[in-house]
Amino acid sequence: MTKNQKIISAVVGIIFIGGIAFLSLLKGNIPKTANTNLALEKKPVEVQQEVQKGKEQPPREVSIKAFRFGYEPNVINATKGEKIKINIENTDVLHGMRIPDLGISGNEVLEFTADQVGEFSWYCTNMCGEGHRAMQGKLIVK
Numbered sequence: 001m002t003k004n005q006k007i008i009s010a011v012v013g014i015i016f017i018g019g020i021a022f023l024s025l026l027k028g029n030i031p032k033t034a035n036t037n038l039a040l041e042k043k044p045v046e047v048q049q050e051v052q053k054g055k056e057q058p059p060r061e062v063s064i065k066a067f068r069f070g071y072e073p074n075v076i077n078a079t080k081g082e083k084i085k086i087n088i089e090n091t092d093v094l095h096g097m098r099i100p101d102l103g104i105s106g107n108e109v110l111e112f113t114a115d116q117v118g119e120f121s122w123y124c125t126n127m128c129g130e131g132h133r134a135m136q137g138k139l140i141v142k
């Protein structure tokens with residue numbers, strides 16, 4: 001080997017090693033790029049879940065007329081896990097509804113989740129006259 005040939009092979013060697021080092025740096029960056037993409041893909045899923053949660057939230061609204069001395073309708077059918085909002089329309093005096101087995105009561109609105117299967121009687125909340133004790137209805141959860 002001449003002196004020039006040695007210099008050339010040294011330069012070629014440096015370029016070769018430099019190239020490998022450069023390529024491995026690029027490789028090191030690839031997973032980072034992939035992670036960024038994953039993070040971008042995650043967001044829409046989270047947003048979707050929030051939208052679904054939002055959709056689940058509004059309860060089923062049931063309107064019930066309360067009068068001396070009864071309710072119309074006096075039976076509510078529900079599915080276990082269902083959220084229910086009962087709007088009580090007191091047509092003469094203040095009645096309301098209480099469901100002692102579920103520990104809930106209200107004069108105008110009753111909002112709850114029907115999380116127990118069974119039949120639950122409800123009664124009038126406010127003393128409204130002679131027939132007060134006869135005022136009742138039934139929530140049936142299946």
Ligand SMILES: [Cu+2]
Binds near residue numbers: 095096125127132
């Ligand atoms: Cu009453």
